[in-house]
Amino acid sequence: MNSQRRQQIDRLLASALDRDPEDRTAFLDQVCDGDEELRREVESLVANNPRILVGGEATQLLEKVTTDRTIGPYQVIRSLGAGGMGQVYLARDERLKRFVAVKVIPEHHAEDADRLRRFRREALAVSALNHPNILTVYEVGSFEGGDFIATEFVDGQTLGAIIENGKKSLQAKLDTVIQIASALAAAHTAGIIHRDIKPANIMVRDDGLVKVLDFGIAKHSDLLEGAAQESLLTTPGTVVGTAAYMSPEQARGLSTDARTDIWSLGVITYELISGRRPFDGDTMLDVMSAVIERQPQKLTELDSTLPPDVDTLVLKALNKNKDERYQTADQLLTDLKVLKKSIESSEEQMLTAPQQPAPLGSGLANGFLTDGLPERRTAIDLTSDEKSQRLKTYQRAGLVVLLILIIIGIGGYFYFRKPTGKTIESIAVMPFINESGNSEIEYLADGMTDSLINSLSQVPNLSVKARTSVFRYKGKDVDPQRVGSELSVQAVLNGRVVKHDDDLTLYLSLVDSSNGNQIWGDRYERKMSQLVTLQSEIARDVSQKLRVRLSGAEEKKLTKDYTANVEAYQLYLRGRFNILKLTPDGINEGIACFQNAIAIDPNYALAHVGLSDAYRSIVMSTEKQPELFLPRSKAAAQKALEIDDSLADAHTAMGITLFWYDWNWTASENQFKRALELDPKSANAHLFYSHLLSNTGRHTEALAEMRRALEPDPFVPFSNALQGQFLVNAGQSDEALAVLQKTFLLAPGFWIPHAFAASAYIEKGMFEKAVAEARRATELSPAQTTSLAYEGYALAKLGRLDESRAIISKLIVLSKTSFVSGLPIAMIYNGLGDKNKAIEYLEQAMQQHDPKLTFLKVDPKWKNLRDDPRFQDLMRRVGF
Template identity: 50%
Template sequence: MTLTAGTKLGRYEIRSQLGEGGMGEVYLAQDTKLDRRVALKVLPAEVAANHDRMRRFMQEAKAASALNHPNIITIHEIEQIDSVNFIATEFIDGETLRQRLRKAPVKLGEMLDVAAQIASALSAAHAAGIVHRDVKPENIMLRRDGIVKVLDFGLAKLTERLPPDSVDTEAATEALVQTEPGVVMGTVAYMSPEQARGMAVDARTDIFSLGIVLYEMVAGCLPFAGSTSSEVLAAILSEKDPQPLARYSREVPAELERLVMKTLAKDRDERYQTAKDLLIDLKGLKQKLVVDAAIERSAPPQLAGGGEAKPTDGRVVSTAPGAAAQTEVAGAPTNSSAEYIISEIKRHKRSLTVALAVLLLAAVGFGYWFSARRASNATQIESIAVLPFVNASGNSDVEYLSDGLTESLITSLSQLPKLSVRGRSSVFRYKGKDAPAQQVGKELNVQAILNGRVVQRGNDLTLHIELVDVDTETALWSGDYNRSMTNLVSLPSEIARDVSQKLRVRLSSADEQKVAKNFTANTEAYQLYLKGRFYWNKRTTEGYKKAIEHFEQAIDKDPSYALAYAGLETAIAC
């Protein structure tokens, strides 16, 4: 039944039709009593006629209406007037994520912002015992002011059954119905494997669906595609993983690749177990990108001239690989070494013993060189995780130091070429845990881990570092760093240089400058920044307030402190 402009349903006056779909028709209306615009969703007659489905729907809609979250659409009321069943919700002035995706590619920063707001909404709903079951771009609205709204919580049960061989090629979002185990319900292209099998679902099904949305925002296509619903379901149920995101964009951070693929794990036990955990990783990645951008903006200019740098005396020194001069000794024999040695033995038989000794030494030397080279190649470390340093001071007030030094070292090590360093959001799940090195290595997919213990006594600080091979669980290297609290700024850079030497990472001049980069020379500003990060990572309203205070104090101490400005910007946005 189509309603015309001017039609009244109780206190609501229809203004225009906004759209229609499996849930029925959606209208813009004016609440004449409260003088506000609302959206009215008129339920299909066949749905309203099914008393059992309406009863279940009413139960869920009541639960959903109790949700009070800035990223969840507000349900004002559910009403029946003149045999018309409708839902009154807040009117959102904006566009759906589907409409946004059709316009242009989504930038990484925008994608992470949208993803974090969706995850926040799901986390709140799951905490209230509500599973959405139909997370898709059509159910996500983007307001003009940047606020994201998730729509239709608890409404998926009312959507229409999809014919077995049809898929909406525009949006791939046609839905199936029912909620009893053994019957498929949801949106085909965004279903979890357990949904597709008709199994009972929990909050993890929403995480999988959100993972598909994230993948689509980055890649511009679905991870599990097909020309019919059967082909789409087969792709979702198969053991084959989707194509890496890096195939579609070279700028995709490795941490984002890991995050999205974890949401898309076919086995729900291997996914993020809660939307809150996913939210923490999304915020951590966003913060890392902000810090990386600050680093990039403050990095020194690259060496010009294809690897040439000019010393102060005006000479040009080449720093390019292979630039060493090669010389040839005049008059060197052209015969092979073996022929030369044999001829000399014939001429000087008394020198036989000396010649044999030379050959023996050469053979031993070559064998040593070959073995050392094999050992070097066998232990080449290309991926590492810095686990949260342990605060062994017995004083919780300096917890910010152990966490902050961990983060600072992650940032410094991330500047090393050809070394993959896991981000904060990945490693801090191990804080306070004594997990075996092999387990950590397998879960984070790294070859080595770096452990640390921080002890502060008065104005003195000691940091013990240990680099561990995860396969053998043996220490590759360990070191102790003793500093006064007034000399901490350069400590992470110094450790990063030492680690690069132990890992045999060859640094160019530009790399060395990046690793040695200190964003402030002011120790007080640095400690205030670490405190700001410590409170920001608590992810609470009070924590954000304290973070802002400490970032502002750090800027007061050093007005050119780029990282403090980046931290302040992020904290204010929360």
């Protein structure tokens, strides 16, 4: 049997063992595709694999667990498979509402008190690591005499499946290895050695996050002893997967240390890059002999496009003398990062302009193209053959440069007029994932996402999907290609945030949505004190990876910091996070955050804008007195403008208060226009300018402006609902209902589109449907009164006068204990035909300064009053 066939069998065996028994037949039907010899071989190995040989015990455990349906506090959902240390189940922790993986320890392990004690000690040691690339251990416990370990559940693929697929770019592969090395470095620092690093013990989530499994556990799983192990050594294919990752000292039975894990990671790196293992054979003994005696073929001999430094790094990790290997995982991690950076730098240079090759003596091992990186020394030494190969590489590069210079001399103008790389013109920044295990810092993940969206929106000719469009994916595991298709973007940026004490780590991955390939990925490790500058650094790096060309002024705008104080910045992020909850408690907490940020940095313009938005949200979301809070909103916006007149959001905030509170239409429109001059892509400015245009009767302009507002943010429920109301006011009720029906699907629990649908049905004379939609809106949001107004009006038109008046009575009683505008009462009286009462309560709404009076000119429900002098006087006072 040749080595290629052997590797094929090994991979199919690993994949088959990872599947539930009932799924294996269908899997083998698919992958063997009529190759009966291949199928028989795999089925034989599955039947004789150690994981299956302990099946009797596993079956008993499975029956017990299935009967009881719980393991300790965990509710079992299904079996995930069996391993050397026992059966593994997917379960749910009902206390914390999360999925977990629970491994039940076989009885023959549990009966050995010393083994069990060491097992628990190692599990507890690993649980203290708190590293994003190490599987989190939640609990070690017992149930009815059995023992279990509960860990986080990782939904993804094994690294073996990733290797088999083989579609990742070199940078993406290196990013995977970097994450594994980071996990090893953390574990080794804590005195924990894995000893069984292999693809089956590494999971990769769909977003690229790596999780290393079974830390400190594998070394205790001496499952096979004596004759059983002897038979396995000569059985073709059995356990070859594990032997292939053993270090020479492991294969010889000598003592091992952290350098054994480094060897195993070297094997994985080799296999991940090339798709084949460095040491192979037909039996376990053959493989172990190759590990001890043979040198692996160079990766550059398998793929001539690879840079020679890949060989330098991998062969150092695979040095058979552990004293000449990397001595620590930190050393390997450092060189992996430099290698990845040099490859990215080389590609960027290829994409922009011809570059002279880096001279020998710069960068890692005198070879990496580390332009812009500090010079550093390393322990990697080049052999004479490698130096000769390096020299030939540079000679070839020199010839290429010479040829390019000749081309430039002949037609350089036309050459440089061509685009030098694919510029990405649209992007979705997905909600950053908080992987700290602490919901208290969710604000940080959301805030960093928002900040990056806002920064990238400043980039000319780049379409950035706005917050609402991307945050509907929050908490969901979504394929980037699906996001690209649904949002019509070329690229998707994913991020993961980990905060531990004062340490902050951010992982970014930029993915091509057309094929799912990673364009770029990086990890930022900073202190919290560097949070402000980190945001600017990220914005700059991402824009560069998008290959967007910026002028000096544009880059300065992109990376602008509005405060240098980290505490003030965190308070600002907390404030934004809280007011977006749109609850009274959330908004009040947001106000306190903004006020505290301003107390720390009085010149923090964005915090003043946030405060303005918060005061306005109190009025619109919780129906508080406008005359108490809208002047405060205006004052905060004014202060922001005094600090920074170039801040588009400040002009938008001022425009809204001039519109809603001052009823100064001309001044408000000027503010919106100025905001759009400063930030032509501001969805918020387009939205509220559209609002002003609609309420002043400029319907064609309003709907065009709304389309601009929805362009970066097509799924925001509020904007879509408001568009429906604007269509009603423009006399297009059928079109309005089509938009509002779509909005129901976007946000099933959102009351506003149902209220506006009631308004549309009123204009169509479909009053029963209007009542139904109004009641649905009230059901979804009992505190608001707009839907009661529409219900009472429609009931009056249906002739159900007592029901209509009952709503008026309800509103009047409610007004004794809380704020109620006179406007909904006036609308119901108008539906009943009582013009005098309608005018009386409109006057009350005027005294209360209700912003909804701005609809008087265009809302068809008031058209019967437009010839009344009293109503005309009201209109003048509202600015019409």
